[in-house]
Amino acid sequence: MEKNFEEFMSQLRETNQTLDFFCDFEKIEGNVNDIKLSLCMLNSLIGATDLRKSVEAIWNRDKTAFRVMDILIAVRSGGKKVVLSSTGKDIILDRFFDSVDGVMEYLSQTGLARVLCERKIKDLVDYVFGIETGLDSNARKNRSGHVMESMIAKIFRENGIEYRQEVYSREWSAVTQALGDDEKRFDFVIEKEHKTYLIEVNFYSGGGSKLNEVARSYSDLAPKINAVSGFEFVWITDGVGWKSAKNKLQEAYGIIPSIYNLTNIKDFINGIR
Numbered sequence: 001m002e003k004n005f006e007e008f009m010s011q012l013r014e015t016n017q018t019l020d021f022f023c024d025f026e027k028i029e030g031n032v033n034d035i036k037l038s039l040c041m042l043n044s045l046i047g048a049t050d051l052r053k054s055v056e057a058i059w060n061r062d063k064t065a066f067r068v069m070d071i072l073i074a075v076r077s078g079g080k081k082v083v084l085s086s087t088g089k090d091i092i093l094d095r096f097f098d099s100v101d102g103v104m105e106y107l108s109q110t111g112l113a114r115v116l117c118e119r120k121i122k123d124l125v126d127y128v129f130g131i132e133t134g135l136d137s138n139a140r141k142n143r144s145g146h147v148m149e150s151m152i153a154k155i156f157r158e159n160g161i162e163y164r165q166e167v168y169s170r171e172w173s174a175v176t177q178a179l180g181d182d183e184k185r186f187d188f189v190i191e192k193e194h195k196t197y198l199i200e201v202n203f204y205s206g207g208g209s210k211l212n213e214v215a216r217s218y219s220d221l222a223p224k225i226n227a228v229s230g231f232e233f234v235w236i237t238d239g240v241g242w243k244s245a246k247n248k249l250q251e252a253y254g255i256i257p258s259i260y261n262l263t264n265i266k267d268f269i270n271g272i273r
Helices: 005-010 025-034 036-045 051-073 093-098 100-110 112-117 124-158 173-179 209-226 240-255 265-272
Strands: 082-084 090-092 164-168 185-191 196-203 231-238
Touching (some): 005 240, 025 124, 036 051, 036 124, 051 093, 051 100, 051 112, 051 124, 090 093, 093 100, 100 112, 124 185, 124 265, 173 209, 196 209, 231 240, 231 265
Parallel strands (some): 196 231
Antiparallel strands (some): 082 090, 164 185, 185 196
């Protein structure tokens, strides 16, 4: 089938995000459950008329409860984040949780003391669930690639195509020799009787220098693999981010025989059946 680059570009999708992309609530719930007991103990600080006395009561019962307080200011660093103390000295965050005085300074300087005493928060478990939801949004960039991989895997399964995921080039000596020192991990491998397809998958909804780098990299990789008898490099990519790197993608399109998007991937499926 004759390749048509402009048609390829016109088919690029704005997004590959379904509603379950935005928050991984299972992970969020797990993160909250890991510290739930400590949060429940710290709930006694809410509405405290004598905050220091309430802190001391928790301290005498289980001082480790305070070690989860970094999440109360939306920090998840295992307490290893370095901050400035009230005296202007560098201090590792979790050092505030080594004493009652440190805990009191932390509550005061962060503003949590007022928030807790004035009952701005009703329950720390629910509050942290909200914080974890916000922090999880930072993981969306990493999830985008996994979403595309899941979509391609689903397409393969629906079409009865057997595949393997995350396979290293070292499995094939001829490919290893062709690539030299550049070991490669492929997103998918489809092994047919007469040919093995080594597949890379990605989706870019936004532009950036990375797209040019990816296109250059695959333009260099594909001829090396395709020169090995019985192997073919396949690139499945999509996303309107490519419009910002159209020239570099067009170069790659002329070099790599097998480039597909989510619209024309059916051509690849039909070709290997």
